[in-house]
Amino acid sequence: MSAAVTVSATDALRPACTEPGGAGACGAGGGITITIPPVPDAPWKPVADAPLVESAVLERVLAAAVRRGGDMAEVFAEDRQLSGASLDDRKVEELSSGRERGAGIRVVVGETTGFAHTADLSEAGLLQAAEAAAAVAREGGGGVRTVALGTRLARPPRAAVLPSTVARARKLELLARADDVARSAGGEITQVQVGYGDSRRRVLVASTDGVLAEDDQVRTRFSVVCIASGDTGMQTGYESVARTMGFELFDQVDVDEVARTAARRALGKLSARPAPSGEVPVVLAGGSGGILFHEACGHGLEADHIVKDSSVYVGRVGEQVASPLVTLVDDGTVAGEWGNYAVDDEGKPAARNVLIDHGVLTDYMWDWLRARKEGRQSSGNGRRQSYQHLPMVRMTNTFLLGGADDAGEIVAQTPRGVYVAKLGGGQVNTTTGDFVFGTTEAYLIEDGRITEPLRDANLIGNGPDVLQRIDAVADDFSMTPGTCGKDGQSVPVGCGQATLRITGVTIGGTAA
Amino acid sequence: MSELLDVAQSVVGRARPGEGVEAYVSRGHDTEVRAFSGEIEQLASASSAGIGVRVVLGGEDGEGRRVGFAWAGSLDPGVVGAVLDDARDNAAYATPDPHVALAAPDGVAPVTLDLWDPAFSSVPTDEKVRMALELERMVRAGDSRVRQVDAADYGDASVEVALASTTGIRATTRRTSAYVSVSAIAGEGGESQTGTGFSVGRSPTDLDLERAGEEAVTRAVRMLGAGKIPSGRFTVVFDPRVVSTLLSVVSSALSGEAVVKGRSFFAGRVAEEVASPDVTLVDDPTDPRAFGASAVDGEGLACRRNVLIDGGVLRGFVYDSVSARRAGTVSTGSAVRGGYAGTPGAGCRALALSPGELDQQGVLESVGNGLFVQSITGVHSGVNPVSGDFSVGAEGLMIRTGALAEPVREVTAASTLQRMLRSVLHIGADVEWLPGNAAGQTLAIGDMQVSGN
Numbered sequence: 021m022s023a024a025v026t027v028s029a030t031d032a033l034r035p036a037c038t039e040p041g042g043a044g045a046c047g048a049g050g051g052i053t054i055t056i057p058p059v060p061d062a063p064w065k066p067v068a069d070a071p072l073v074e075s076a077v078l079e080r081v082l083a084a085a086v087r088r089g090g091d092m093a094e095v096f097a098e099d100r101q102l103s104g105a106s107l108d109d110r111k112v113e114e115l116s117s118g119r120e121r122g123a124g125i126r127v128v129v130g131e132t133t134g135f136a137h138t139a140d141l142s143e144a145g146l147l148q149a150a151e152a153a154a155a156v157a158r159e160g161g162g163g164v165r166t167v168a169l170g171t172r173l174a175r176p177p178r179a180a181v182l183p184s185t186v187a188r189a190r191k192l193e194l195l196a197r198a199d200d201v202a203r204s205a206g207g208e209i210t211q212v213q214v215g216y217g218d219s220r221r222r223v224l225v226a227s228t229d230g231v232l233a234e235d236d237q238v239r240t241r242f243s244v245v246c247i248a249s250g251d252t253g254m255q256t257g258y259e260s261v262a263r264t265m266g267f268e269l270f271d272q273v274d275v276d277e278v279a280r281t282a283a284r285r286a287l288g289k290l291s292a293r294p295a296p297s298g299e300v301p302v303v304l305a306g307g308s309g310g311i312l313f314h315e316a317c318g319h320g321l322e323a324d325h326i327v328k329d330s331s332v333y334v335g336r337v338g339e340q341v342a343s344p345l346v347t348l349v350d351d352g353t354v355a356g357e358w359g360n361y362a363v364d365d366e367g368k369p370a371a372r373n374v375l376i377d378h379g380v381l382t383d384y385m386w387d388w389l390r391a392r393k394e395g396r397q398s399s400g401n402g403r404r405q406s407y408q409h410l411p412m413v414r415m416t417n418t419f420l421l422g423g424a425d426d427a428g429e430i431v432a433q434t435p436r437g438v439y440v441a442k443l444g445g446g447q448v449n450t451t452t453g454d455f456v457f458g459t460t461e462a463y464l465i466e467d468g469r470i471t472e473p474l475r476d477a478n479l480i481g482n483g484p485d486v487l488q489r490i491d492a493v494a495d496d497f498s499m500t501p502g503t504c505g506k507d508g509q510s511v512p513v514g515c516g517q518a519t520l521r522i523t524g525v526t527i528g529g530t531a532a
Numbered sequence: 533m534s535e536l537l538d539v540a541q542s543v544v545g546r547a548r549p550g551e552g553v554e555a556y557v558s559r560g561h562d563t564e565v566r567a568f569s570g571e572i573e574q575l576a577s578a579s580s581a582g583i584g585v586r587v588v589l590g591g592e593d594g595e596g597r598r599v600g601f602a603w604a605g606s607l608d609p610g611v612v613g614a615v616l617d618d619a620r621d622n623a624a625y626a627t628p629d630p631h632v633a634l635a636a637p638d639g640v641a642p643v644t645l646d647l648w649d650p651a652f653s654s655v656p657t658d659e660k661v662r663m664a665l666e667l668e669r670m671v672r673a674g675d676s677r678v679r680q681v682d683a684a685d686y687g688d689a690s691v692e693v694a695l696a697s698t699t700g701i702r703a704t705t706r707r708t709s710a711y712v713s714v715s716a717i718a719g720e721g722g723e724s725q726t727g728t729g730f731s732v733g734r735s736p737t738d739l740d741l742e743r744a745g746e747e748a749v750t751r752a753v754r755m756l757g758a759g760k761i762p763s764g765r766f767t768v769v770f771d772p773r774v775v776s777t778l779l780s781v782v783s784s785a786l787s788g789e790a791v792v793k794g795r796s797f798f799a800g801r802v803a804e805e806v807a808s809p810d811v812t813l814v815d816d817p818t819d820p821r822a823f824g825a826s827a828v829d830g831e832g833l834a835c836r837r838n839v840l841i842d843g844g845v846l847r848g849f850v851y852d853s854v855s856a857r858r859a860g861t862v863s864t865g866s867a868v869r870g871g872y873a874g875t876p877g878a879g880c881r882a883l884a885l886s887p888g889e890l891d892q893q894g895v896l897e898s899v900g901n902g903l904f905v906q907s908i909t910g911v912h913s914g915v916n917p918v919s920g921d922f923s924v925g926a927e928g929l930m931i932r933t934g935a936l937a938e939p940v941r942e943v944t945a946a947s948t949l950q951r952m953l954r955s956v957l958h959i960g961a962d963v964e965w966l967p968g969n970a971a972g973q974t975l976a977i978g979d980m981q982v983s984g985n
Contacts, residue, residue: 109793111629113599115622118873120582120605131569135576139606149578155657156575188625211794247795247918254797256918295923297946297983298763328568330682330717332724410574445913447925451682451717451726454942456925458913477923478914480944480983528914528923528944528983532765 072097075169077143078226082167085150086228089157090127094227097123098407104217107195124407125153132156137408169232175362179238179266183218186267191216198279202246205283211247225367233367240269244279248286257285258460262501264360285461288473295477295529301437302522303430307498308443310515313348313420315446315455316483321375322413323390325450332453332484341381342487345423348376350385352400352416357514358501359416366402366411373399387413405509419516423493427519430492432468438527439463439470453483477529486525494519533704536694539607543585543616544696552588552634554697558872562689567664581607582872587619588634598626603873631857635831636699642827642834643818647707649735652690660686667741671716674749679719686712695832703832710736712744718752727751732967751906758939760984767902768945768980769895772964772972774908779970783880784917786840788851792858797920797950798846806846807953812886813841815850822882824969830867830876838864852878884971888959892974895958897934899976904928904936920949944983952977
């Protein structure tokens, strides 16, 4: 439901983090129209390895699904393998591995979607699911339809080093090292939890529209949570890295640095004072500050909320909905980012979509179902958590393009306010536009200088109002991965922006 | 049920000498219907099954003991065998830990709970569809200011679980549940406000559509005209739904696992006063009214009633087998796990505050002036169960001279969990069992910082 869309970066089991200088980094330049250079993705090429389901079987299953009528039928097959390890209380506590494979079949009849899923990828299993999904097609009279799928095109996994080929001992070594580094940051670090996880997700989509697409998504993540204890109680510090790539992640990322950052956050907050309350100017550091846009307008620009008239952004295309400094892009093609894929979970290639251009709303994000309603094309934003779920409109990597200001100057020109170095998550009600986002590392700004650390607090604002209040955007762009929850489904997403200032937003601390 | 236990036992039967093996097998069936604009937008129905296996290697005396876990979303015999092998491989790499052990029967007999509606599977899909459509119709007709119902859902699920282990565990449990939920949008001029309503039960016949619909309409409509208020310190009265969420957050600090690992602000405070003397907090999964009721826990031990806070004094924590061994105590039958793909941890299933004497109206009258909060946001981003720092987005209505007055939105309410427990002014008599691991009831908390303009 609209009131329950969140993005989380605080749960140790759910990866999210700042990505210093990742693939989204962009240089300084004139004006605010700096663009992230598109990173070429692996080209389409025919592949020889076995498909999850043979094309001939898919054609027969799809034909059966529309036997009694229906505008569209689709098979989404998935094979997901996960492995993880966690270190807690100085011990490697748990190594786990799991595998899930199955298919979800939907049949669309007019405004109604029937859906069923099965863990049985045999023709018999698929036919049974197709029959169940087709139960919504009551009118009958569909007659015999033949379905012809296109040539099979698949993609190789976009990973230089498949995590399944890496010895467990090497993964565990990373955990132990991060634990040592975090604990050596200070005697007040009393507990450390380190998590490693990788996944490989092969998907295949086939539909009566002739779609036949495959993708092979490899993701790797690493996170550290530290607890520091002092006279004022306990505080937590969190940091993680998560990328759509294989074990080569650790050639790019120094786990020592991840551990030090988490420890620094926890230690810093031991001497933190309560956050202020009331409306204050806020400077959001680059990276995790992107959660602001994910909540303030990202969810509200998802077409399912638009076609149901449950978004504050309905009917506002072409209008100035944000400060002219705001150019917002959703781009599933940025290789390596956490929300990257080759094709979405409806078989549509990922795309770069400009949502807001210099403050003017240019378009919403679309999946197949909502695009069909409006007689247009999907924007490649149809995603689902697994084969057990129906697809819906979701963000990929959503970011504000960098500006021309200097991050240090923005702080220096803020006499009094709050500097948010790290956000942990947020939530929005798309209908009212009210949203919250929470700090996990923040400081007071006094006389243009970053001074005392503040305890965690949520900030609250209204999307269209806050977007108008952005009066400075710097050139220090970076991305952060997160887990986005909507209507009970979680998917990996990226958020990004450069350091920016909001002239006033309400912060919910306990200090009067 | 028996075939699930057979699967579990067949895995356990393949344990090698000296090896501990536990198999958790589950199977579920669920249906979801979503109505929109008088039509069925989605109808989904599916079954799923899977297995999770833990293998413990190492000696009886705890020397060199290690645990590994693997799972699969299938009960195919070939897959099940591979899961056992994977779990064994994983165990070889864990750090030796003498506290690691599978649960063993502790002599406590599980209570008999009737959580299964035998007529469940015979409810026709048409009836489920009718309920979703009817709920949507009721909300649209409920008030002229309702301008949209963005989702009206019916859902149900049945779950069966079997657990077996080399330590002698042999347990089965099963439950059915059904719900309706609806989200209403009220509009006036250019303004929109939202409200949700729901009803849950063991069976479709338990559901109260009328009440769910009325709740959604009332909550949306009464927010029309809402605005910000100046910041200040307020007595805040939380709606039962919000209180269920708050207790759920407090429960993570009452987990024995969080305590032994130094992640709970309650650690080392047993027998101390941690809350107002009115606060008695009990986790009782044997209460069949609780949504999270269960006869056995996630390791196959009997669930039992655990008093955690009594008259404001901290009495103890909930433990699973491993956290109990770490703490030098015994399991409280409180292992929880998130299905076959998750390992057990210590947690609450059915937390509730001992009810006070006043209904919600009585609490409002006693408070006199303050802020009534009907919903909160940002619990995951603004509440830290380790430090206790608490800051959430809030919407609701002002309380003036004991009655609900003008609506308020876009504010935050902040304090610390520690201070909130000590500042409880009134606990409502209106206990309501809600989805999740805690009951809700009206709760008044003094001296919270509300942030507005």
